[in-house]
Amino acid sequence: MSRYELSDILDTNRLELGPAGEARGSGHWRYAMDEDRLGWLVLDCRDKRVNTISQAVFRELAEQLDKVEQDLPKALVIRSAKPAGFAAGADIAMLSEAGSDDFETLLGEAHGVLDRLEGLSCPTIAVVHGPALGAGYEIALACDWRVAIDGATFGLPEVRLGLHPGLGGTFRLPRLIDPLAAMTLMLTGSSAHTRKAKKLGIADLVTLERHLPAAIAAVLRGDVKRKNGSFKQRAFELAAARNLAAGRMRRETQAKAPKEHYPAPHALIDLWAEHGGDTKAMQKAEIASFARLLQSTTCRNLLRVFSLRQTLKDAAKGADGIKTVHVVGAGIMGAEIAGWVARQGKRVTLSDPDKAALGRAVATARAICEDGHLNSLETRDALDRLMPDPFGYGAARADLVIEAGPEKPEIKQKIFADLAATMKTGAILATNTSSLQLERFVDRVPAKARFAGLHFFNPVRKVPLVEVISHSRTDKQTRERLLAFCDGIGRLPVALKDSPGFLVNRALMPYLMEALLLMEEGVDKEVIDTAATRFGMPMGPIVLADQVGLDICLDVAQSMQEALPESIATIPARLREKVEAGETGRKAGRGFYDWSEGTPKPASDASPPEDIEDRLILPMIDACASCLRLGIVGSEEETDAAMIFATGFAPFRGGPMHYARTRGHAEIATALERLKGRHGERFTPDPYWRNGH
């Protein structure tokens, strides 16, 4: 074997039969030396599509290092055999099951293995394609060099799980690149895509797969220069400099992720400030801090959120049989849906009587591709898959038609009637309506059994949840195909039964209306929004209403009020006034807030009404409980997942139903009764709380 390309490495047989080496693999790793005495250590986690780093991976890495040490190669190259990328991070199941004491010992062992890798007396090169995240990236960090195959992504996203890096990332990354940039990456959990990774010094070299042998040769010849030993790195070896910077980091972090809700980033800053100049001390402290954080409520809840994602994905198995999609209506939603679906590999036609809307939709699709770091060829291919179709001819060929016309029943009815004449047999018709019940359209659609709701959220590229709604005659196959379709386009589907506002809007509306009522009572909008963000919502309800669009809020509130007068008792007059004045929120540049200079970030120190948090949050949770009792949603897990992945509901609380369980159902009912006594019937607790669920 004189050359290794990904295809060779993927081919287990070839590796095992290589002429110069015995590529015995113990399960997760394979090792072979080629005729140039390059050692190839390949990570290929058994029975997994994506590499995840577990205790077994480290134990087996130790065994492989024994072999490497016994017959030292000219250089050791570490890479992944998975087409999906280098590694996705630590095995979440292992983290979820871990107890504190044992885990500290396990972490210590894993550190020992990475220290051995780092200490090898031959050069070590990590070759990264696709994502190298968390523990996977920390393995690459223990190598001397990192070669990125174009398209690679590096990141330490542990803070998103209520943790910080635990396998040396906290000291190896700040040692490799500008320490402030390293801290920013770890504190935000954001990833560096290839170009940024190169610029920051995370990747020493970027190459294409076919040029990899030349890239490795260049590294070994000493032709690749690294920008290290910067002034900043030396400066931050001094505790005084670190303390100064840490003070600022603490203030900024507290504003975005308060310590009482998100302890991990604060623990990371403490680690760095205290031990940043001393690798050994930092290593010891990192292990202890990681094991401590792993037992925190925040971390347990965030790990649960991670598994909720899997719960939704698991419900969406099988083939969707959908190759071509036709979208009707190229407004805000139609354009986003069409662009996203094309980006994810399906052929899409898009119709709208307004030609300018079609033009804007193509620009939206391009922006979606660019946001997702698609290169120019991939973007071109995605745009080729999206065909503006002013006369709607595509509807006749599509396997799925998504209706995203205006939220006016008469317009939707006309669209459905036209589609009945054109859609092919077997095709599914789905509406993206946010507030109209499907039942009212059932008699007008081409095929009742293949009519359903596919409720995407705005913007589709950012909000992963899709509500998949069945009315009383939607057949099982249609539901399953739509769930699989959502999974196939990288969105998270939740199966729901047709009802007013479905799940997410039904829960959100009482929350938004209560916020507006508080405003009418004279409470400052900033005070209301601050109360919600203190609870852990990603933004306050008034900012959210502005962002969604006040006209849309009014539409949804009105149709929910018709159907559920007990839940939306009054629609505050200020909402109507704003809509009539054309001040519809972000899209108009002004709503309750002024949006001309970007997203408002209200913060207030004024003391809010004592019961404000319950007044805002409990109606939302109570609506979730109603949906569960009525069988609109299948389980508390799905409810939590839907609310987190659609609205960002305080993830560290594990979702609305998990929050209710933690607080106790009886206590939730009592708190609602208290609010009912003070503020009115709309707070009447749902029977769910008393029924011993």
Ligand code: NAD
């Ligand atoms: P929009 O007003 O931005 O777009 C509607 C588009 O439909 C316009 O481009 C219009 O020209 C076009 N149209 C009008 N008559 C048509 C016809 N007969 N055939 C085809 N197209 C026609 O509206 P939107 O915000 O994109 O909402 C579309 C749907 O999605 C609505 O049902 C809405 O409730 C739902 N929705 C909206 C949001 C949101 O935040 N905007 C979120 C989720 C769901």
